[in-house]
Amino acid sequence: DVKVTQSSRYLVKRTGEKVFLECVQDMDHENMFWYRQDPGLGLRLIYFSYDVKMKEKGDIPEGYSVSREKKERFSLILESASTNQTSMYLCASSLTGLPYTQYFGPGTRLTVL
């Protein structure tokens, strides 16, 4: 079974802090994704990566950056956390090519005070 793990289930940070969210997948998937999920807004794509050191902006990249130094690891970085970044963050991975079935991690619930 594909396993996607995220470094923390719950995280509390202060405004202005730099925050790192880590995601690791063990199935040699080329594609990795970061979403945030908010009530009433569904899943919104922040960034995705289709290869090591490659990244593409999603729908809401502002305030975020990403890093993919190794195929299995995709990090989301909040350079200076703000209260409006309080959310559930979901990482996912998929193989390249159709049908693009995604495998999700358990999520990180981030609270920024």
Next chain:
Amino acid sequence: SQQGEEDPQALSIQEGENATMNCSYKTSINNLQWYRQNSGRGLVHLILIRSNEREKHSGRLRVTLDTSKKSSSLLITASRAADTASYFCASVLNRDDKIIFGKGTRLHILP
């Protein structure tokens, strides 16, 4: 409306009844997928239907696709308490292979 919108937003039914959720999309798709999310957890892939298919079954799940109406439905038969979750449709677009998630249907199974 957005690509991949579920209807209804929330649904409560008695255990043992069937639950039906609908999804509409706007642009041409390669396939449509359904996912489940238990409270506070990640999404889990349930079933996929390709654009040239009309119906698929997997256990108690039945998915239909009507490309002329740009809609899909997910039927869960003989519902159980463990089916309580949010259900999302995700459409994979033909034009750029992008996957778009809807906002989900919250299903609550009453004992």
